[in-house]
Amino acid sequence: MAERWPRVIASALVVFAATAGAPGVDAQEVEIHGFVQVNYSLRVADPAPGDPADDFLLGDHRVQLDLGRTSGSGAVRFGTKVDLIHDAITGEADLDLREAHVTFGGDRYDVTLGRQILTWGVGDLVFVNDLFTKDWTALIAGQPLQYLKVGSDAINTNLYLGPVSVQVVAVPFFEPDVLPRGDRLVGYTPFPGLPVAEARPDRRVGNTEVATRVYGYLGGFDVAAYAYRGFWGSPPGMRPDAERVTWFYPELSVYGLSIQGAFASGILSGEVGFYDSQQDSGGRDPSIENSQVRVLIGYQRAFGSDLTLGGQYSAERMLDHSAYRATLPAGVPERDRTRHNLTARVTRTFNYQTSQVSLFVWVSPNDKDFYLNPEFRHSVTDEAWVAVGVNLFGGSEPHTFFGQFDRNDNLYATIRYSF
Amino acid sequence: MLTTHTTRLARGCGALLGLLAVVAVPLPAPAQTLTAAQIIARAQEAFLGAGDDMRAHLTMRLINKGGKERLREMTMLRTDLEGGDQKYFIYFHRPGDVRDMTFMVWTYRGRDDDRWIFLPAVKMVRRLAADDSRSSFVGSDFTYEDISGRDVEADTHTLRGEAPCDAATCYVVESVPLDGKTEYGRKVSWIDTVSFLPVKEEYYDRRGALARVYTADEIREVDGYPTAVRRTMTDVKRGHRTEVVFDDVAYDTGLDEGLFAERSLRRPPADWIK
Structure with missing residues (x-):
């Protein structure tokens, strides 16, 4: 709504003034960067009855202001x-504080406090041990990849102990992944017609998410071990009653490993994670995800000057698939014990990397669904780029991971000017 | 920091001394005993391995056939390890779209290098797949190999003699790759007999046609090391060229090897990245 603009502008000015005009900070030394971006996305699939009638998935105009400063000593x-x-x-106008953090440290450690984007793991759009908040609606609707990641309000502590480094991230306020809810993007719900309510974990210290990574370089490979204690961000648990379906976020612990390194003229990646579904250890609660093992193996290689191929x-x-089957409510489609996924990415650059054509394909041979991009x-110019692409989803069943997004197929375009 | 003029003077003195030596004692100059492979090894050392470490600010101008320019501005850090291995760290200042991107290479003799890239938009550190002799470094006419070196043993080197080059004398060395994967079929290098810096290199494709030409456009002595502070790589076939200016160059700065780690990719060392 138009009346929100003054608030947005005022907020921006406050941010700017707080950074540029703070005592002891020379405005000249504050680095100011950012971009202006226009991002449209047009639904190309026919909507089913009950779907949002809008043709547009995105009509997004934004300015990103990127302000930063390092103290004279770099500390x-x-x-x-x-x-x-x-x-x-x-x-409507809106303001999204994507990052706001302070980092300090010494030779052997540093700490970053505040809202920050955190990413780890070795997959290409496949996340095994990275349980930091993601906005899947951004990816589905055709926003640039960076919007898949959402800032976490976190305390990020890093210890550098020579050959081994340790990173501990504590997120006091759990923020679940952003998933389609039928307002603009449509997805499958086993409870059609019921509005979605949300029950987030209580704001208690005991509900702090803790994600740890211990990593180093071993025999030519980057090796990392991970441990996570927190909540299922996606898929959420779902508890229906007569009036609504309540999304909730059951407790989850994940333990995993990853490796990545040069192998056979390319890059080999491997990752595994054990998902321990704390509130459904026997697998008998149909509203909570079963415990799982997730594995990933990937290989990427450049061919000649301009072609890169990758597969995963x-x-x-x-x-606890048999317990899952035994307790599955009538009418809810049954999932296979294992979902297999294959992905391929082809990237070809032209004209000294000024143009690029890429294709990302994700298929599940047993769930018979796909994602094509x-x-x-x-x-x-050096400052400006344009991107045009298509997101196509499909599957033989309407409830599978990608099959459910079938009616969100879209054509998107982005233009960005960076400064 | 000495100027080009002084370098020339030094070269002149060197040449004069050489002449005196020839007149006084009719022995072959020691350099003549060098094999082609030794010359290439010394050239690599002078070109990529001067000092124990280096810091430099680089401006790359990528110029296409029509004269349209693109700019890449970066800070490069390098440290040398025992046995000829090296570690490189590059921070990109410009353009805006790649600002804060960082890149790290650990080069090894005789096996594949390790390369990492940090993508600031998604805060992701990844290994980078690249074809050493073919993949363009950030869209320039330089390949990854041109930036961080190629094993001397990967080619057969033949000394074709000596020839005048600019104000100096150069060894002319022909290098032919031993494998069939390398982009070029043959490379001819003109290497300064005094500084051992490559003054010019011609890369011929596998059909024998001239493909790329490297020239050192200005050589200056920095901290005692002759340095090609302006250099150009021209893609003859495509009419595209990349001009690189090195400024703020410093050698033997005492860079800590520990800087060349994932930590720096995610959080570039502020003291070194100006």
């Missing part, structure tokens, strides 16, 4: 990224 640094957004579909196999295997991207 302290702050960084902020604020998106000022105008959604042309709803006419990944799987999610339920550990061809994209053309061109750097008009």
